[in-house]
Amino acid sequence: MTGAATRAAAGRSPSAGAERPEDAGDLLALDRAAQDLLFRAARTANTFTAEPVTEAQVRAIHDLVRYGPTALNAQPLRVLLLRSAAARARLLPHVSRGNRAKTAAAPLVAVLAADVDFHERLPELFPHQPKARDWLGDRAERVAQARFNAALQIGYLVVGVRAAGLAAGPMAGFDPTGVRQEFFPDGRHEVLLLMNIGRPGPQAWHDRLPRLDATEVITTL
């Protein structure tokens, strides 16, 4: 999508469809409105309206994205939602200066973490391989697996937030050690990302940044 087409798309409803030179989307089974809602017209938002994000919306998003696959069906992602002013105030000192105002103002802020002791649930989640729990006795290996599979799940979650008609604002600019110590003192979680969630507000985003072409990403042997 060219910059001009992106700017045009950004000014429309996500479901309205954007004019675009290529017709690659015609090869997909997913209809154009859904392509736009989830990817083509969806954007990372930096401002939000005051409209609340309800618990029912959060549960609907989870009910969709929980079906995304993870290795050993381990599902290590854990989501801490900061709703109250008191909880938000505990987060802000650990957020980079440039992300602080929008994080304070967003209707909902999610702290996205990985449960490093996810293996304890494997007897329920991966029952046909009773030894799976024992494969994961090494904590460093579990941290790596938890981080990777939770990151996959965050990818699904970005899509799920957009599927709810909301905008996601993922943020890596914060102190993960500080956030972990503040909210996960049990020591069994790794904090991976923050995500503001809400309806996009005025001037919610800049022009879309360039994306790599297929020729730069894909090699065929």
Add this chain to the structure above:
Amino acid sequence: MTGAATRAAAGRSPSAGAERPEDAGDLLALDRAAQDLLFRAARTANTFTAEPVTEAQVRAIHDLVRYGPTALNAQPLRVLLLRSAAARARLLPHVSRGNRAKTAAAPLVAVLAADVDFHERLPELFPHQPKARDWLGDRAERVAQARFNAALQIGYLVVGVRAAGLAAGPMAGFDPTGVRQEFFPDGRHEVLLLMNIGRPGPQAWHDRLPRLDATEVITTL
């Protein structure tokens, strides 16, 4: 979704919709057919038909999912597609015994890797912050960022493969060091995951494994 409902859904077209007790999906902007195609009826496939996955399909998937967000817009995911018999033969010795037959038979196998030197592209990809490249002089920090953001992109890719009406078969059961040495001898890539891609074949999956409830994943403060 209960086991019985999952079995019912698995026997239908992904877009046909599955009966389900909850109505959480009604709260989403994404229509039911798309919810089913991407998440509710979509499954990790272990068998595939012989129908080829075309280069045009691969490009259409990339053209959709490349809009998914990454930190610093860095887009570190690189995709190596193994089409030829010769290329496939180079991979199989590094794949775990249980994954070998399906990897040999899949219409297409993708090796999903992260470019550890992604920062070299930041002057083009994140042009409003010319110093971003210099923030990433430390290789260990780059490896962590490349792995995390490429994993997010793999989450988008799973959704994109399904958006094309295809099934994804992500596999962690392989030797990443062996695959890296075989296919990425330049030393600037980390191999993260393998993914078979194609139309699901006979008995492509077992019953769906249990998913965690919202109450087990989400905490609100």
